[in-house]
Amino acid sequence: MSDRRRQTRTEDVMAAIRAQAAARQLAPGERLPSIRRCAAAMRVSPSTVVEAYDRLAAEGLIRARPGSGFYLTGHGLPPLSLARPAVPRAVDPFWVSRQSLDAEADMLKPGCGWLPAGWMPEAALRRGLRALARGSDAVLADYGSTRGSLPLRRLLLGRFGEEGLHLSPEQLLLTNSGTQAVDLICRFLLQPGDTVLVDDPCYFNFRALLRVHRLRLLSVPRTASGPDLAAFEAVVAAERPRLYITNSALHNPTGASLSPQAAYRVLGIAAAHDMTIVEDDIFADFEPEPSPRLAVLDGLERVIRVGSFSKTLSASVRCGYVAARPDWIEGLVDLQIATSFGGPSPLAAGLVADILASGGYRKHMEEIRRRLAQARRAVAPRLEGLGITPWLMPRGGFYLWCRLPEGADPVRLSHLALAEGVVLAPGNVFSVAQTAGDFMRFNVAQMGEPRVYAVLERALRALRQG
């Protein structure tokens, strides 16, 4: 009998028992028919009944008493509740994350920060999982080493070497995610009350994360070529932040990349005031040609590089990394043990390494860049037609940071759109100084459906009409 057919028969037996329990034909505490009797009654093999009973026991509906058979517990399965309780929430930095992550399948998400699953290298992921299924039992079942998979670290170091950044494997630590990497760095370098500098606007989850650490947040306006340098120098000199957290390339949410002059000046100002920089390089591979990187210029003296594979390969395969001075990595290893007992799953790291090593990754990213360029060209005029104007046209990535028509409040727009099943990302969740009250971040990869524009148009009209 095929696995599939056997599976179906097992499920038939399970369904029959569940139905009997629901109809009170079997009472809580009552013994189920013996394996043999049930097999005869349902015309299946005894081993099918054994599997069905085992699975019902795993679910808690029935319970084995050794030597005596199976009994109905009466607990059944807890009531299925897909929807989260409808707690009204402020539109804070968590709002966009939670709406996007918990969106029902039929919702549209121009506000979310990732590519649709269909854009990811599905065949390579499936092939990688099959390779893991044939892999060693250590990868299947053991904790990994404290720094994470050496093959993946070597591949990453090879890629860094191509940029001119030559590191040893001791300078690289794999983490559960890019976010977790920043979290560990904050734990390592900062005390509650320390001052941290971010861009205005910046990735909204930096705000959420830094708040968890009880830090004092300052921001500096972001221009098309990097932070406003006069403001940057003034705030660093006056407030002496311990840390500056930024995206140099394809900055979230503006899509702007750092100019060589700004990169040089930012490093100089940081050095003059002994400030550490976290460069979150998560959008690195979306650039057609690399823009300047602080980590490369500085050689990881005072810059820490952070990245992950959630935007390029899979958000389900949780794996990020941090590259830094070896003594700092030593400290981060201890922190990762204390707070997660180790790094990412060796399975996740193995899957990423498999795809990076296969060589297909380069082609995948070429294709993604091509599709995104096309999507930017298609989406921008449609938004302009609604009076929504991109602040700049980024050279890569999936974000368009846009000014709304005069008087259209992004938070009210987001509420109206959500009621129609569209998740948006209103400007001020990205702004520590709350200066983005007429901006909105759009993800061009999530805007193929005409319904997005219809909903935006209706919502804008409703706002105009008060």
Add this chain to the structure above:
Amino acid sequence: MSDRRRQTRTEDVMAAIRAQAAARQLAPGERLPSIRRCAAAMRVSPSTVVEAYDRLAAEGLIRARPGSGFYLTGHGLPPLSLARPAVPRAVDPFWVSRQSLDAEADMLKPGCGWLPAGWMPEAALRRGLRALARGSDAVLADYGSTRGSLPLRRLLLGRFGEEGLHLSPEQLLLTNSGTQAVDLICRFLLQPGDTVLVDDPCYFNFRALLRVHRLRLLSVPRTASGPDLAAFEAVVAAERPRLYITNSALHNPTGASLSPQAAYRVLGIAAAHDMTIVEDDIFADFEPEPSPRLAVLDGLERVIRVGSFSKTLSASVRCGYVAARPDWIEGLVDLQIATSFGGPSPLAAGLVADILASGGYRKHMEEIRRRLAQARRAVAPRLEGLGITPWLMPRGGFYLWCRLPEGADPVRLSHLALAEGVVLAPGNVFSVAQTAGDFMRFNVAQMGEPRVYAVLERALRALRQG
């Protein structure tokens, strides 16, 4: 041509290019032979060369220039360095974790806190990975929902229901690990400087984790039936700890389980002084029959349940959980977004759910319990023969908490054993009050090799002879 054979040919081409680079037959900046020329020279198909070049480019050894071919970067691969720098380290709570996690394959680890990979349900893990490889692209590539996989939560709630603990799916949050669950709870409930109570001895990583949170640690002696109740009541009344973190069942490191009377008294004292309890239930499924659980008695009013699958299914599949009051879970969801951008990999949760639902899990754990009972019976007399005496014989699990022969210092013993490739777990890493200076924790599942006893005997002799 089979995948395997094609793979080998690709690797042959890669090896040839690497060898040429190493021998300086190809200089940095130099162009590689064209695909066609290389294919002819090596008698392979052009597509094999394309794949080999792509993979070398992924490693950083060569670089594609669009329209112009491939060039040697000259960066090569960074030098392979498996060994960590030999930094002398104090035997602190991190010592055992790092030695165990980074142990070379030929080392023996009676000090580590997990089962050998060979004890894990390898066939079920492989089958689960193959099922994922056939799964939906959302599970392969998307972030999961904020609380984590609903099928896995339902299975867990079914199991909790069997114990008499009936929860809704909103009361359960999946996490990257049990440790990360405790970390989130500390972030949610505590401020730096707050007082936290642990057992003496307790799991050493609780000490490491609580130190990260800048908390004040107090401990209460653990007896064979739970915390010393007089001492517990006195310290709770006098110091008003916010939190008590404990293992009720098969406590780490002693293997002792809580008595019904101690469970009732502990809850009463906690209620009288408004103290929250984290019950880390990671060894739950190792008990032959369940002992009393604080979470069940209390119904999750002031008790938080934490667990994971690292000890029973796979330490590589990172997935833990926390069950608590729904309003607390809401807060933990935000914290998990801020610090990890979501929970465990949907792939990891899917794999665990697949194995739990299959029903094979119950048989796997029966087999594990049988093997562990056998291992305890075999190991205890061998240790006693060396003058190493178990403090009690646990009813389950893999730990034996043992007193060493008089005058044998566990830290010195650990250093001597490490020099011979054996990782031990000296008593005081488990003790906040440093009262376990003549104890050692042994893992019976990691002590099948006769070499363990030979090394212990030699090291004990060396200590006796000064």
